[in-house]
Amino acid sequence: MNNKILTLLVAAISLIGIALFVNVVRIDPEETQALSDAVSPLVSYSYYLLIVIVIVAVVISLLSMFKNPAALKKTLLGILALGVVFVVSYFMASDSEVIGADGGQLVAAGSISKWVGSGIRFTIVLGAIAGAFFVVDLLKGIVKS
Structure with missing residues (x-):
């Protein structure tokens, strides 16, 4: 059951990232303001995703160490x-x-x-x-x- 939930979570995270990336790619590079507006959510998403991943990795590592x-x-x-x-x-x-x-x-x-x-x-x-x-x-x- 946990494997299915994890697979769905990874798929959802990937789809959100792909959608944000496609949103950036479809904009003309000459339109700097529109490009900046499209890149901002992608950067914020990546930043918060990195923070969550680091926290999860540290917590799991600490729990693993305390068990052993x-x-x-x-x-x-x-x-x-x-x-x-x-x-x-x-x-x-x-x-x-x-x-x-x-x-x-x-x-x-x-x-x-x-x-x-x-x-x-x-x-x-x-x-x-x-x-x-x-x-x-x-x-x-x-x-x-």
């Missing part, structure tokens, strides 16, 4: 490890001013540049860890064959 304590423990350890990596990245980041290619100041010294630097360093560290695991897995595959 071992998975909850692994998830919390993973989040803790990411938190530690981010804290280290934050303390490694500089809060000096950001200078553009033309020599002009893009961002003044302070918290914004510190957070951006933290995000960049966090990404670099996670990329390095992922690269290391990739190389280790590659070497394991070579040794096994």
